[in-house]
Amino acid sequence: MARTLIRCGWIVSxxxxxxxxKQAEILVEDDRIAAIGPNLGADADAIIDAPxxxxxxxxxxxxxxxxxxxxxxxxxxxxxxxxxxxxHGGMATQYGPEDNYLxxxxxxxxxxxxxxxxxxxxxxxxxxxxxxxxxxxxxxDAGIRAVFTLGAG
Numbered sequence: 001m002a003r004t005l006i007r008c009g010w011i012v013s014x015x016x017x018x019x020x021x022k023q024a025e026i027l028v029e030d031d032r033i034a035a036i037g038p039n040l041g042a043d044a045d046a047i048i049d050a051p052x053x054x055x056x057x058x059x060x061x062x063x064x065x066x067x068x069x070x071x072x073x074x075x076x077x078x079x080x081x082x083x084x085x086x087x088h089g090g091m092a093t094q095y096g097p098e099d100n101y102l103x104x105x106x107x108x109x110x111x112x113x114x115x116x117x118x119x120x121x122x123x124x125x126x127x128x129x130x131x132x133x134x135x136x137x138x139x140x141d142a143g144i145r146a147v148f149t150l151g152a153g
Contacts, residue, residue, distance in 0.1 A: 004028045005044035011036060012056035026055055058117025066121045067100045067135060069107035092125045097134035100125060104138030112144055119144060124151030 006026040013020060018036055027035040027042045035042065071091065075083060095103075104121065111119055121139060126132045132150060139146040 001029050002046075003034075003042065003044045004046045004048065005040065005042055006048045006050060006055065008053060008055045009051045010054045012054060014057050023051070059115050061111055061116045061119040063122055064107070064111070064119050065124060066107035066111075066119070066139070067095070067103040067123055067125045069103045069110065088125075095125055095131075097128065097130040100131050101134040101138045104135050105142055108139050108142035108144040108146065112142065117145055120147045120149055122149045122151055126150055126152060 004027075006028065008024055008026060009022070011018075011021040011024045011026065013036065021036070021038060024036065024038045025040045025042070026033060027040055027044065068087075071087070074091075075086060078086065100123070104123075108119070108121075111117075121135070123132070123135050126135070132148075136148050139148065
């Protein structure tokens, strides 16, 4: 079992029983939090010193078209009709199952990197069962908590 001790400047727990703690520690065993508190005195395989950092629960992105990660900022000036015409009537028609997989994988990893650990993937580029399955595969491979909301463009 791998044990990592994180020494934090501030812990925002969102748990009334724990509260918010200054200069506290988080003990992680494998991929689970085992203990939170000041001066845990725990033995660890690795120690992360983060005295100027805040540890807090992951954020939730409640609406993301994750498959569009590679298209970020394209058409940001388009009106609603142009979006549907150029994106769904044009670019999206070129996407296959592996394209959705890559968009969802990179998009989900980007969310994790930005502090979001949960997302609702409103996937409105599904033209086949394989495309839906590969989109879900990517979310699972990224390790993010996700709700896959099936849509059509």
